[in-house]
Amino acid sequence: MTQSEARAEILARIQSAVKGNDDRYEPEDSPANYRRAGTLTLPERLDLFLERLREYDAQVMSVKAGDVASTIAGVLREADEAALPWVVADGFPAEWLARSPAVMPESEAGVDELDRCAGVVTACSVGIAVTGTLVLRHGAGEGRRRTSLIPDRHLCVVRASQVVETVPEAFARLADAATEPLTLISGPSATADIEMTRIRGVHGPRQLYVTLVLE
DSSP: OOHHHHHHHHHHHHHHHHTTOTTOOOOOOOOOOSOOSOOOOHHHHHHHHHHHHHHTTOEEEEEEGGGHHHHHHHHHHHHOTTOOOEEEOTTOOGGGGTTSOOEEEGGGOOHHHHHHSSEEEEEOSEEETTTTEEEEOOOTTTOOGGGGTSSSEEEEEEEGGGEESSHHHHHHHTGGGTTSOOEEEOSSOEEEOTTOOEEEOSSSOSEEEEEEEEO
16 A cells, blocks of 8 residues: 555545534634734834844944935944945845945845855835834845845844834734745844753844834
8 A cells, every 4th residue: 555545545534433523623713802903102113113122132223214325334334344245135225225335136145145245234024113023025125035044144124114013013014925934033043942041143143233214
């Protein structure tokens, strides 16, 4: 008997055993009584978002729209001690790189280049204030999934209008991305063992820079 035939026989036996059994348990829907919508004002929401990011040891910069290019350029120059190139996600706004040193387009960066680069620059889709989380759906300007996981440094730009208060609000905005891979970033990479000993830098990003654009 082949593996496929054995599987079919097992499933047939199970189906026969439960056929006509009216006592099978039917789970009841649980009421969604958790908080779905936030109550904070925009300034309060942004303050909470920045506070959470700092608690995760992210380096946070809050800037006006006209200062984004100079802020990004400053980070790229200060962090790039070995003069290695930064990889920029395809579709990232060109005007935000107007003052930056030479960068490498993501389309030219393979795994080896991502492993050796100074860091990666991306945008994001949503920021969650209560958890200090950045959500990347990997569309234009947000890079492929591996781009956000391999490099040691990650500079992410988030607009104030993209920041929501709660997790349900974030997934409501991402409703059309239900079948897409999402990456949720809450500070530099870390993990904890069974004794709850927190270990940082198990993979990229080991350093997270967040530029919040006040619109």
